[in-house]
Amino acid sequence: MNPDASTIAAGAPIEVDLSPVAEGQDIKVFWRGKPIYISHRTKKQIDEARGVNVASLPDPETDEARVKSGHEQWLVVIGICTHLGCIPIAHEGNYDGFFCPCHGSQYDSSGRIRQGPAPANLPVPPYTFVSDTKIQIG
Amino acid sequence: MSGPSDFQPSNPALQWLERRLPILGLMHSSFVVYPTPRNLNYWWTFGAILSFMLGMQILTGVILAMHYTPHADLAFKSVELIVRDVNYGWLLRNMHACGASMFFFAVYVHMLRGLYYGSYKEPREVLWILGVIIYLLMMATGFMGYVLPWGQMSFWGATVITNLFSAIPYFGESIVTLLWGGYSVGNPTLNRFFSLHYLLPFLIAGVVVLHVWALHVAGQNNPDGVEPKTEKDTVPFTPHATIKDGFGVACFLLLYAWFIFYMPNYLGDADNYIPANPGVTPPHIVPEWYYLPFYAILRSIPNKLAGVIGMFSAIIVLCFLPWLDAARTRSSKYRPLAKQFFWIFVVVCILLGYLGAQPPEGIYVIAGRVLTVCYFAYFLIVLPLLSRIERPRPVPNSISEAILAKGGKAVASIAVVLVAAGALFLGSLQDARASEGSDKPPGNKWSFSGPFGKFDRGALQRGLKVYKEVCASCHGLSYVAFRNLAEAGGPGYSVAQAAAFASEYKVKDGPNDAGDMFERPGRPADYFPSPFPNEQAARAANGGAAPPDLSLITKARSYGRGFPWFIFDFFTQYQEQGPDYVSAVLQGFDDHVPEGVTIPEGSYYNKYFPGHAIKMPKPLSDGQVTYDDGSPTTVAQYAKDVTTFLMWTAEPHMEARKRLGFQVFVFLILFAGLMYFTKKKVWADSH
Numbered sequence: 045m046n047p048d049a050s051t052i053a054a055g056a057p058i059e060v061d062l063s064p065v066a067e068g069q070d071i072k073v074f075w076r077g078k079p080i081y082i083s084h085r086t087k088k089q090i091d092e093a094r095g096v097n098v099a100s101l102p103d104p105e106t107d108e109a110r111v112k113s114g115h116e117q118w119l120v121v122i123g124i125c126t127h128l129g130c131i132p133i134a135h136e137g138n139y140d141g142f143f144c145p146c147h148g149s150q151y152d153s154s155g156r157i158r159q160g161p162a163p164a165n166l167p168v169p170p171y172t173f174v175s176d177t178k179i180q181i182g
Numbered sequence: 183m184s185g186p187s188d189f190q191p192s193n194p195a196l197q198w199l200e201r202r203l204p205i206l207g208l209m210h211s212s213f214v215v216y217p218t219p220r221n222l223n224y225w226w227t228f229g230a231i232l233s234f235m236l237g238m239q240i241l242t243g244v245i246l247a248m249h250y251t252p253h254a255d256l257a258f259k260s261v262e263l264i265v266r267d268v269n270y271g272w273l274l275r276n277m278h279a280c281g282a283s284m285f286f287f288a289v290y291v292h293m294l295r296g297l298y299y300g301s302y303k304e305p306r307e308v309l310w311i312l313g314v315i316i317y318l319l320m321m322a323t324g325f326m327g328y329v330l331p332w333g334q335m336s337f338w339g340a341t342v343i344t345n346l347f348s349a350i351p352y353f354g355e356s357i358v359t360l361l362w363g364g365y366s367v368g369n370p371t372l373n374r375f376f377s378l379h380y381l382l383p384f385l386i387a388g389v390v391v392l393h394v395w396a397l398h399v400a401g402q403n404n405p406d407g408v409e410p411k412t413e414k415d416t417v418p419f420t421p422h423a424t425i426k427d428g429f430g431v432a433c434f435l436l437l438y439a440w441f442i443f444y445m446p447n448y449l450g451d452a453d454n455y456i457p458a459n460p461g462v463t464p465p466h467i468v469p470e471w472y473y474l475p476f477y478a479i480l481r482s483i484p485n486k487l488a489g490v491i492g493m494f495s496a497i498i499v500l501c502f503l504p505w506l507d508a509a510r511t512r513s514s515k516y517r518p519l520a521k522q523f524f525w526i527f528v529v530v531c532i533l534l535g536y537l538g539a540q541p542p543e544g545i546y547v548i549a550g551r552v553l554t555v556c557y558f559a560y561f562l563i564v565l566p567l568l569s570r571i572e573r574p575r576p577v578p579n580s581i582s583e584a585i586l587a588k589g590g591k592a593v594a595s596i597a598v599v600l601v602a603a604g605a606l607f608l609g610s611l612q613d614a615r616a617s618e619g620s621d622k623p624p625g626n627k628w629s630f631s632g633p634f635g636k637f638d639r640g641a642l643q644r645g646l647k648v649y650k651e652v653c654a655s656c657h658g659l660s661y662v663a664f665r666n667l668a669e670a671g672g673p674g675y676s677v678a679q680a681a682a683f684a685s686e687y688k689v690k691d692g693p694n695d696a697g698d699m700f701e702r703p704g705r706p707a708d709y710f711p712s713p714f715p716n717e718q719a720a721r722a723a724n725g726g727a728a729p730p731d732l733s734l735i736t737k738a739r740s741y742g743r744g745f746p747w748f749i750f751d752f753f754t755q756y757q758e759q760g761p762d763y764v765s766a767v768l769q770g771f772d773d774h775v776p777e778g779v780t781i782p783e784g785s786y787y788n789k790y791f792p793g794h795a796i797k798m799p800k801p802l803s804d805g806q807v808t809y810d811d812g813s814p815t816t817v818a819q820y821a822k823d824v825t826t827f828l829m830w831t832a833e834p835h836m837e838a839r840k841r842l843g844f845q846v847f848v849f850l851i852l853f854a855g856l857m858y859f860t861k862k863k864v865w866a867d868s869h
Contacts, residue, residue: 045374051364072461077366079461127486129345130338130463145465146342147481147542161542163486 057182059174062118070134072123075181079123079131080169081142081155082179089140089153090116096152103165107154110168120179121155122169127162142166212398217416218423219404220868221581225295226402227430228288234431235285236390240383242278243327250330252376254369257332258457262661262734265835272835273442273842280441282324283449286472288434289317297503298524300512301403307504309396314500316389321473321497323382326375328470333454338467340367340375346480349490366460406584407512408577415581417868425861432854439850443843444633444755452740452760455832456730466541474538475531479557481542482550492554499561506561509569516575520568527560536745622741623759623766623790626822630829631758633844636837637830640811642673645827648807648820653732656724656798658712661733662831665706671837672830681706725784727797736760736825737832760832761825766790768821771800 047055055076062082065071070083085093093107111119123142125132130146137143138159139152149160156165171181189210191197200206249268251260264271293313296302302310329340344361348354363370401409410416417423441448449471453464469477476493483489499506514521534553540546578584629638646667649659664684668677675683684704689711692699704711712731714720720728730738740759743751751757770789781787785795802817809815813823830836 045360045363047359047362047364047370051370055365074461077364077368077460127345128342130342130467131461145463146467161481161484161486161489 055182057180059178059180061178063177067117072134073181075169078169080181081119081121081123081134081166083119083121083134083153085117085119085153092140093152093154093156102157103163105154105156105165107156110154110156110165112173115173115176118179119153119155120168120171120181121166123166125149125162126157126164126166127160132166212394212419213424214418214420216398216419217410217413218402218419219410219581220415220417221404221406221585222402222423222426223405224426224430225291225299226404227427228292228295229397230427231288231431231434232285232292233390234434235281235288236383236387239278239281239285240387242274242281243380243383246274246278247380250376252330252373254332254372254458257330257372259661261331265833266661266666272833272839276442276446276839279450280438280446282327283470283472284434284438284441285320286324289320290472293317293500294528296403297527298514298521299403299405300407300507300509300514302504303507303512304504306396306400306403309393309400310504311501312389312393312396314497316386316393317500318497319382319386319389323379323386324470324472326379326382329372329375330379331454332372332458334456334458334462334464335451335454335467337367337458337460338464339469340371342467343469344371346490346493349487351487368460403512404581405513405515406578406581407516408579408581408584411580412582421864422868425857425864429854429857429861432850432857436847436850436854439843439846443839443846445752445757446839447737447757448752452738455734455738468539471535471539474536475534475557476538478534478538478550479554481538482547482554496557499558503561503565507565507569509565509572509574511574511577513577516577517568517572518575519572520565523560523564523568527557530556530560621790623762626758626762626765628758628761628829629826630836632755633840635840637671637673638826639674640813641823641826642830643675644809644811644813644819645823645825645830646673647809648802648824649732649827651807652801652820653824654710654713656713656720656729658714658729658731659710659733659831660712660731661709662834663707663709664704666834668706669834672834673827677706684708687711725797729798732828732831734832736764736829739763761829763790764828765821765825767796768802768824769817 058073058075060071060073060082062084065082065084067084068086070081072079072081074080083089090107098104098106107116110121123131123134125144125146127144127147127149130144132142132144132149132151134142137150139150141153141155141158142151144150144160144162147161149162150158151162151166152158154165155168157163169181171179174180189200189207191200191206196206246264249260249264249271251257261275265275266272268274296310296313325339325343329336344358344367347357347361350357359365361371361374362368363374404410451468468474476496479496480489480493483492509517509520511517514524530553534550534557537546537550537553542550578587629636629641649657664680664687665677666680667673667675667683668680684706687704687708687710688701689704689708690699691702694700714723714728717728737760741763743759767788767790770791772787772789775781775787779787779794781795785797786799787794788796802820804817805815807815807820809819813819833839
């Protein structure tokens with residue numbers, strides 16, 4: 045009952061061009077049937093994400109560990125709430141990040157859980173920068 | 183199932199069979215001469231009702247499966263085609279969908295009856311545990327069945343429920359991948375759910391056989407909780423129990439038919455008339471009503487794993503009930519304290535169900551936690567404690583003694599039920615729309631409301647004109663074919679008129695022999711062409727908001743009626759939230775934006791649209807569409823006509839549904855009456 049060959053083949057890596065995404069904007073792409081949020085973060089969002097005391101977070105993780113160094117402005121996360129799998133809305137909630145409409149979980153501008161029933165941060169999918177404006181997810 | 187039968191058929195052929203396979207003897211001893219306690223009340227007829235419902239679900243389900251397509255791209259449409267094109271498909275679908283709710287309603291009554299009268303106590307522990315297994319199988323079957331129509335609630339319900347398993351440490355993620363057959367809920371998930379939804383009912387049927395077997399070994403419990411001692415305490419199953427069960431089933435059918443024919447969408451969710459969309463989560467994901475108490479328990483516990491454990495233990499705890507409650511006296515009839523706590527428990531369950539449907543915020547969360555504690559306290563603290571401290575009233579020596587001592591108590595309880603129902607009914611007669619908030623759509627008088635509602639033909643024809651001249655430039659009507667315009671219960675056009683109407687449209691066909699697509703005039707069998715080739719094109723042309731298809735819009739939109747109106751609505755058959763909302767949105771545009779509301783660029787203010795900012799500009803203005811029949815050409819009239827038309831497109835067989843409903847009700851009332859008098863006659867000497 046595990047995924048069949050065609051499903052696995054369809055889950056191969058994809059490339060995403062980041063050049064059209066302006067600062068403060070984000071796009072949603074689908075990979076393996078999951079929505080992936082790619083946010084072009086503003087200076088303010090990055091500072092907020094780095095200014096918080098990591099030890100005080102429910103799922104402690106530094107912002108540096110969640111983005112690629114040299115590309116701090118890009119946040120790539122799987123947009124599936126770690127509570128029960130709803131899709132959070134970007135640019136909502138009290139932390140300049142994501143807000144899940146189902147059970148009220150709130151994530152910050154690094155996709156880390158800050159408030160609500162979700163147990164963990166939004167997962168970061170495996171990705172690499174192919175060039176400065178292009179990433180490969182998977 | 184109760185020992186060797188001395189049954190001898192008189193027919194030689196049956197005698198031949200009986201010597202080789204004593205199946206007739208088995209039936210005879212189990213369902214004819216089988217002794218049942220004389221004092222059983224009507225709560226005991228729910229066993230027969232449940233067997234009936236299981237048969238009904240399997241029968242309608244097998245036929246539905248002949249027409250259903252389990253594919254993520256086709257499932258939603260195939261369900262709509264069942265309702266629209268299959269002979270009595272709407273009836274089959276309503277019977278199956280409402281049937282699931284009625285099945286659960288009956289099983290809850292059955293379980294609470296067992297709880298109240300102590301039917302789980304020695305020697306019936308295995309019988310009770312088999313029942314809990316059936317209930318678990320039912321929950322799995324019901325959940326997977328709800329996924330099959332592949333609407334928004336189906337998809338997101340499946341996502342939330344399958345994600346529950348990800349809470350399991352270590353194996354969680356692998357289990358979820360196995361359930362999905364992919365990386366998210368998708369086509370493989372739908373396929374395996376369909377397969378399992380077809381399999382599980384037969385497993386249920388198998389466990390039901392064990393359940394009945396165990397019942398016939400231990401014998402039925404009864405309201406007094408004393409075992410039958412002499413023959414005077416029992417009556418033969420047939421005719422006494424059969425006829426009584428028959429009357430019970432007939433009464434239950436009245437309730438069932440009320441849902442099938444008059445309130446088919448009352449227990450469903452409007453969002454499930456929107457096709458599944460993995461990119462958009464509905465604002466409130468709510469399971470079907472029969473899971474709500476458990477959903478409330480899940481949400482009350484702030485930790486994910488603990489929440490999932492809490493939810494499952496709420497059911498598993500039932501398995502241990504025979505040992506948690508060690509009281510000797512079975513029936514709560516003779517347990518003054520247990521009786522009170524039982525009713526508190528029932529109220530707790532109903533309140534948990536109510537909370538499960540509310541958004542998880544503020545007071546609802548706190549109330550949910552308190553009630554969750556109450557739920558578990560009943561099983562883990564109250565029942566074990568009561569068996570030690572409670573002093574039960576004396577139990578009668580035998581069933582026949584109990585019957586002799588019985589006064590007018592049954593009459594009293596029936597009177598209470600009647601008074602409660604009457605009070606609800608009287609309350610419902612008051613105008614349900616009197617005290618609504620300002621943002622709730624105002625109620626309208628629709629020609630199609632009520633048990634005898636019919637579509638106003640003139641309004642349907644005018645509404646079609648409004649759709650064609652105004653709405654059709656952006657909104658599709660993809661589930662409606664031109665031939666439908668000539669069908670009974672519709673706008674009343676002739677076949678020739680429908681064909682002429684179709685030929686005005688250009689329809690894409692092909693490929694031809696050269697391999698090219700070409701355009702040709704529409705035929706009656708064609709569907710209304712959509713204005714945009716796909717959703718992305720529709721989105722791009724309309725500032726990012728795709729205009730929804732209107733075929734089902736009056737069923738896919740709704741608004742919360744709130745307590746207590748949703749109870750009254752059941753009795754008044756009010757189910758026009760969708761049409762009221764559509765008509766209100768069409769008229770709710772206002773250039774004057776009230777203070778405190780900000781409308782983004784490219785959106786318009788609408789009083790009734792959720793959030794007030796709608797991408798659609800004001801579509802209708804006075805005099806825009808000319809009417810040939812002299813009806814006023816005002817926005818109000820346009821809105822009314824086009825909403826009536828869209829109600830018809832959402833449910834083309836509504837008139838047939840209500841007409842057949844009336845016939846079925848006349849029949850069922852007569853049938854139930856006859857059953858009642860037959861039952862009275864049969865039982866005349868036994869009371």
